[in-house]
Amino acid sequence: MPNRIKGTSVSTGLAIAPVHVVTSGADEIPTFTVGEGRIDAEIARLEEALASASAELDRRREIVASQAGPKEAEIFGVQKLVLQDPGALEQVQSAIREQRINAESAVKLLIDRLSQTLGKLGEDQSRGFVADVSEPWKRVLDALLNRDREAVLSVGEKVVVAAAELTPRTVTYFSREYLLGVICEVGGRYSHGAVLARALGIPCVVGVPNLLARLEQDMIVAVDGDRGFLQLSPSDEDEAEFEERLIGRQERASSMAELALSPAETSDGAKLTVKANIEGLRDLDTFDIATIDGVGLFRTEFLYMERNQFPSEEEQYRVYRRVLERLDGKPVTMRTLDIGADKKLPYFKTPHEPNPALGWRGLRIALGWSDLMRVQLRALMRASVHGNLRILLPMVTSLEEVREVHKLYDLLRKELVSQGYDVAEHVPVGAMIEVPSSFLTLRHLIKEVDFVSVGTNDLVQYLLAVDRDNPWVANLFEPYHPAVLMALKYVASTTREAGKSCGVCGDMAADPATAVMLLGMGFDSISAAAHFAPEIKHAVRSVTMEEAEELAKRLDEQAESQAVRGILEEFGERFDLTVDALRFGGKA
Numbered sequence: 323m324p325n326r327i328k329g330t331s332v333s334t335g336l337a338i339a340p341v342h343v344v345t346s347g348a349d350e351i352p353t354f355t356v357g358e359g360r361i362d363a364e365i366a367r368l369e370e371a372l373a374s375a376s377a378e379l380d381r382r383r384e385i386v387a388s389q390a391g392p393k394e395a396e397i398f399g400v401q402k403l404v405l406q407d408p409g410a411l412e413q414v415q416s417a418i419r420e421q422r423i424n425a426e427s428a429v430k431l432l433i434d435r436l437s438q439t440l441g442k443l444g445e446d447q448s449r450g451f452v453a454d455v456s457e458p459w460k461r462v463l464d465a466l467l468n469r470d471r472e473a474v475l476s477v478g479e480k481v482v483v484a485a486a487e488l489t490p491r492t493v494t495y496f497s498r499e500y501l502l503g504v505i506c507e508v509g510g511r512y513s514h515g516a517v518l519a520r521a522l523g524i525p526c527v528v529g530v531p532n533l534l535a536r537l538e539q540d541m542i543v544a545v546d547g548d549r550g551f552l553q554l555s556p557s558d559e560d561e562a563e564f565e566e567r568l569i570g571r572q573e574r575a576s577s578m579a580e581l582a583l584s585p586a587e588t589s590d591g592a593k594l595t596v597k598a599n600i601e602g603l604r605d606l607d608t609f610d611i612a613t614i615d616g617v618g619l620f621r622t623e624f625l626y627m628e629r630n631q632f633p634s635e636e637e638q639y640r641v642y643r644r645v646l647e648r649l650d651g652k653p654v655t656m657r658t659l660d661i662g663a664d665k666k667l668p669y670f671k672t673p674h675e676p677n678p679a680l681g682w683r684g685l686r687i688a689l690g691w692s693d694l695m696r697v698q699l700r701a702l703m704r705a706s707v708h709g710n711l712r713i714l715l716p717m718v719t720s721l722e723e724v725r726e727v728h729k730l731y732d733l734l735r736k737e738l739v740s741q742g743y744d745v746a747e748h749v750p751v752g753a754m755i756e757v758p759s760s761f762l763t764l765r766h767l768i769k770e771v772d773f774v775s776v777g778t779n780d781l782v783q784y785l786l787a788v789d790r791d792n793p794w795v796a797n798l799f800e801p802y803h804p805a806v807l808m809a810l811k812y813v814a815s816t817t818r819e820a821g822k823s824c825g826v827c828g829d830m831a832a833d834p835a836t837a838v839m840l841l842g843m844g845f846d847s848i849s850a851a852a853h854f855a856p857e858i859k860h861a862v863r864s865v866t867m868e869e870a871e872e873l874a875k876r877l878d879e880q881a882e883s884q885a886v887r888g889i890l891e892e893f894g895e896r897f898d899l900t901v902d903a904l905r906f907g908g909k910a
């Protein structure tokens with residue numbers, strides 16, 4: 323098929339819609355090709371943005387003149403003159419016409435050119451001047467970007483988003499109702515952008531070099547997250563085939579809907595607890611709580627990431643309490659703040675780190691800035707009387723860290739009680755196992771925690787020395803590496819020997835055959851985005867515990883990840899299991 327491009331799926335599902343190119347980072351400008359017939363419309367977009375930037379400058383000039391005087395307001399008049407320079411406008415227009423690039427890119431080229439030319443004047447002489455002449459053009463850029471986004475939202479158009487890189491911003495650029503699919507030139511399969519795409523159930527394909535240059539804004543694109551393909555401008559025939567597959571998918575989903583209300587229990591009575599990973603209170607409106615056994619991972623950092631300042635104890639308390647109440651007695655595992663690496667807070671500037679994955683993140687930040695931990699633990703403890711709370715610590719690397727948290731916890735508990743707050747008698751505290759040192763010392767650690775949950779996204783990263791956010795090594799990120807399976811098996815047996823509960827909340831648990839493997843290894847619970855629950859339950863209900871154990875044993879004997887994948891493939895076919903994107907098609 324022409325225009326069919328092979329990529330790597332990071333989230334399953336099918337989508338077909340006009341494409342909308344966006345930026346992956348706040349400072350980046352999207353570049354795409356403008357079709358021959360759309361050049362005049364693109365120039366009209368530029369002119370509209372120019373007019374809007376000029377009007378904004380007039381508005382500012384008036385405000386400053388009335389508040390500080392006409393002299394201070396002069397700068398805005400000068401900036402407006404810069405925008406009226408016919409030479410500059412001509413350069414931008416001809417870039418759009420001749421290079422057939424979008425207005426944002428053409429304006430960016432002008433800004434870069436101005437900086438280069440004026441940069442040659444010498445540092446001191448030019449610095450202020452470059453800022454002056456580029457500033458008004460940056461306003462034009464902002465106008466272009468904002469209008470574009472607003473235009474999509476105002477008509478309520480559903481789109482496929484395209485970007486250079488898969489980041490959390492790409493996946494949340496539009497709310498879920500407008501966003502049918504995501505396609506990117508690069509993206510780590512276990513990056514937080516990918517984790518979010520899966521959590522939101524957005525079909526997503528990455529690993530398509532030079533994608534943006536091949537796209538035109540609003541071109542129809544079909545995203546095949548099940549097979550890892552894209553189809554640009556599909557023919558009527560292709561569209562019809564795609565629609566047919568979409569219907570097939572919907573039919574399967576509705577046939578699973580009823581099953582989702584039953585427990586994940588093998589035909590011989592072994593149970594796997596299936597919980598949901600959530601990023602916030604809103605997620606609870608996107609699925610039926612009756613289909614899950616609890617929340618296995620509430621990534622509380624998203625509460626911090628969505629705000630302009632640290633959420634107060636009161637704000638956090640209200641959210642935690644509401645989540646616990648909504649779960650109505652089912653267990654809710656809330657993970658303490660896990661920021662760092664690609665999960666950044668816009669208002670919390672941390673120093674640049676050459677190796678952020680090995681740097682200041684997770685528990686290290688929370689304990690380093692103990693006020694952060696104090697506020698969160700107080701909020702959690704206050705909420706604890708409103709449901710079945712469990713606290714989970716991210717990025718645990720040593721027993722000392724856990725002891726430090728316990729000390730703080732005991733202190734804060736006394737403080738709260740003396741202040742007249744009700745606090746649950748016992749709140750289980752668990753450790754995430756995602757750093758090799760934590761599973762290597764698990765026999766000590768397990769004595770001082772109530773449960774463990776394996777974060778395979780990070781565990782794979784640290785075991786295999788592959789940065790989960792670095793698209794250049796995405797093909798080396800292999801959750802089915804025998805070393806990973808060995809670690810998983812060890813965690814399950816050590817935890818069970820200690821009589822404690824062990825789960826997996828990393829993304830590999832979402833794959834139905836993998837969930838059966840984890841059950842066979844001895845894990846008692848898994849947690850994944852809620853929409854995976856029906857297929858996982860179907861998988862568990864299709865097998866006996868003996869079959870699950872046999873599968874785990876066979877996989878444990880394999881020396882190569884490809885062999886592990888092959889066995890899972892066969893197993894899935896035998897029991898009519900779906901395949902999650904992360905296992906589909908092998909490596910990126």
Ligand code: PEP
Nearest residue numbers: 777778779780827828829
């Ligand atoms: C993990 O590392 O597997 C995990 C569940 O946490 P996160 O993806 O938020 O780092």
Ligand code: MG
Nearest residue numbers: 756777779780
């Ligand atoms: Mg993690």
